[in-house]
Amino acid sequence: MNDNVKVLLKGFVSPNSTQEAEKLLEKLFTLSSDNNFEIGMETTGHYWLALFSFLHEQGFLIHPEGVSKCSPEFGL
Numbered sequence: 001m002n003d004n005v006k007v008l009l010k011g012f013v014s015p016n017s018t019q020e021a022e023k024l025l026e027k028l029f030t031l032s033s034d035n036n037f038e039i040g041m042e043t044t045g046h047y048w049l050a051l052f053s054f055l056h057e058q059g060f061l062i063h064p065e066g067v068s069k070c071s072p073e074f075g076l
Helices: 018-031 048-057
Strands: 038-040 061-063
Touching: 018 048, 048 061
Parallel strands: 038 061
Antiparallel strands: none
16 A cells, blocks of 8 residues: 555465565565565465565565454455
């Protein structure tokens, strides 16, 4: 979401690999040239940890909880 609470990239499912994480980075950088993003992430089992670690190492701020609680509020 941007400052006006507009969803910039809707939720999606992708394989859990470095190649897919790098594709996500490409998508994010089409929205902004820096890593000034806050990312909401559903924490399902252990599957989220690799992507969380990858994005955290890239300097992103990640919110790994509460996504499903606010999703209906923002139409996600």
